[in-house]
Amino acid sequence: MLARADQGLRQERDPRSRPQPQRARVRLRLVETRSDSGRKSLTRIGTTVSIALLFAAAFVAAAAHALVAQNQFRLNALQAQEAAAASQEKALQLRVAQMEAPQRVVWVAEHRLGMVVPTKVTYVQASAPVSSPARVQGRA
C-alpha cells in the first residue's frame, strides 16, 4: 500500500510530464430524456393498471362465479319449489275429482242433506211448441 503511494508522488514530480491545462472536470451523468421518462412512467402506470386489471378481473371472475353459484342454488331451490307446487296442484286436482265423484255427491245429498230421488218428473210445457233436439247437447 505504501509503495503505491510513493509511486503516485513521483509521477507528480516528474518534469517530463507536461503541464496540463486546468480544466474543469465534467461530471457525466445519465440524463433522462423526456421520452424515456414518459416511457418509464407509462410502463409503471401500465404495470400498475395491468395488475389492477388483473386483480379486478380475478375479482370479477370470483364475483361472477359466486353469483353463478348463488343463482344455481336459487335455481335449485326454485326448481324444487316448482316441483313441489306442481305436485301439490296434482294432489289438489285429485282431491277436487274425489269431491266431485258421483258416489260421494249422491252420498252427501242423501245422507247429509236428506235429499231423495224424485219419483215423478214433471215437465212444464212451453207456450210455443218445443221440438226435441236432434243431437245430444249440453253437459251430461
Place this chain on the structure above:
Amino acid sequence: MVGPRLFSLRAVAIGTALILAGRLVQVQLLGGATYRNYGRSQMMQSAVLPTIRGPILDRNGAVLAMSVPRTDIYADPRQVTSPSAEAAKLAPLLGESQASITTLLSAKTTFVYLKKQVGNSLTKRVEALGLPGLGFLPDTTRYAPNGNLAAGVLGFLGASGNGLAGLEYQYNSLLAGRPGHSTVQVDPFGGPISGGVHRVQPPVPGSGLELTLSTAIQYEAQQALAKEVAASHARAGMAVVEDVHTGQVLAMATVVSNHGKVGVSGANDPLTYTYEPGSVMKIATFSGALVHHLITPTTVLQVPPSLNLGGYVFHDAEPHGTENLTATQIIARSSNIGTIEIAKKLGATGVYNWITRFGFGKPTGLGFPGASSGIVRPPATWSASALGSTPIGQDTGVTAMQVLDAYNTVANGGLFVRPQIVKGVVGPNGRLRRRPPPATHRVIPKAVATTLTSMLEHVVGPGGTAPAAAIPGYSVAGKTGTAQKPSTTSRGYVPGSYMATFVGFVPAQSPAISAVVVLDHPTPIYGGSVAAPVFSQVCSYALRTLRIPPPAAGSQSGSQGSGGVANGG
C-alpha cells in the same frame, strides 16, 4: 471407481424412475380413456327424470284417471348408524312396526324400500328427520277418483306403470309420455357444480284422453244395472248408452255378481263378451224384407204353433194356435215362427247379407283390446235348420256393442255411424285435439228406418214384449231378446240359462240416445222383464241430464208416453 453402495443406489433410483415412467405410460396412454371415463363417472351424475302419465277425462273434463307424483323412501343399510334408533323415529311416520323397519335397516344389502308411493307431506316430515342412510326416489301413482266408475273401459296399469288392460293399454304410448335424462357435474358431496356440465333432456309429459263417456250417466247405468243384477240373481249384466247421431258412447258398464255380492267388473263385456243374441237379431231379417218389398208393416202372415225345419222344431216363447199376424205384430210379440216365415222369403244368402250389413261379424272399429268381432257363419256352412235359427239370433255370436250399433243405425235414419269412446287427445298444454268424425255408411233407406222405428215402437206398447221400457213423456222404440245360452261342454243349450236383452232408442220419432241392456242368467229370464226396466231408468236419467225435453204432445206417436197418445197400429 464407483463404490458398490453408490451403484446400488443409482440402480434403485433408475429402477424406480423406470417403474414410475412405465406406470405413467400405463395410466396416461394405455389406460387413459378408462381412467378418464372412471373419473367422469365419479364427477357426472346421471338421472332419469320421471314423466307424468296423462289423465283420462270424461266428456266434460271430469277426471276419470290421473297420476299424482309420489316418493319412494329407501335406505342404504350400510350407512345406517343405529337401525333401532332410526326405526323408532320412522315407524310412527310410515305406519309400520318398529321391528319390521329395524329388520329392513339391518339387512346386509345396499338398498331396501322402506315405503313406496308416499305423499308430499309425509316425505317432508321424513326428510326433516335427517336420518343417515335414507334416500328418496320420485314415483307416481295412478288414481281413479271415481272409484270403480267405468273400470272395465279404463283398464289398469301394471307395477311398471304401463297399461295392461282397457284404454290404459290401448293408448299406453300416448298416455305414458317420455321420461327425461339429466347429466350434472357434481362435487364430492353430490351437489351440482356451478358452471360445470349440466345437460338436461326434459321429460315429455303424457297426453291425456278425453272420452265420450259421461260420468253421471255412467254412474246411473252402473247403479241401475247392479240393482237389477242383484234383484234378478243374474250372474252379470252389461249396458251401453250411445248418442244416436255421433256414435259417442255415453256409458259402458259391466257388473258381475260373485257369490251374491254385486260389483263393477274390471272387464269390458259390451265389447269383449260374445253371446247368442236371440230375438234382437230379427231386425236384420225385417230390414231386408222391407227393403226388398217382401213385407210391409201390415202384411199378414200365417203363424203356426211350431215349425219343423231341417228336423229341428221351432216354437214361439208363448204357446199358441195358428194365428194370422201382421209383420208389426210379429216383431212386437217377437214371434220366432213369424220371423222364420219372413226369412224364408228372404233366403239364406239374403239373411246372411243383411246380418253382416248391420255390422255383425265385423270389428266395431273401436280397436279396444280384446274386442270381439262376433261369429256369423256364411250360408255355405249352414245346417238345414240354420235358416230357422240364424234369423232369430241363434247360431250366431255378437257383442252388446254390435247389437246397439245395429239399432242405432235404425235410429239414425238408416245411417250406420261407427261408435266412439275417445273424443280427442288432450295435449300437455291442455288443448283438445278432436278426433275426426266417425265414418258413416248407409245400411237401409231412411224410409225403411222410419217404418222399422214405427214397428219397434209397438214392442214397448201394451201388446209388445217390453212395456217396462217405456219412459213417461217420451216414445220409445226397441226390441227384446231372450236367448238360451249354448253349453260350453256339450252340444245344445244349458237348460234354464238365458241371456236377456233390451235394445232401443228414445225419443222414437226424433232419436237422441240409444241403449242396450243385457243380463246374464237372470230370473225371470225375459229381456222385457229384467233388461227393459234398466233401459227405462238409465235412458230416463240420460234424457234429463242431457236436457232433452219430451217431444211436443202433437208430434208424439207412441202410446207409452204420459201424454196419453193412443197406440196406432
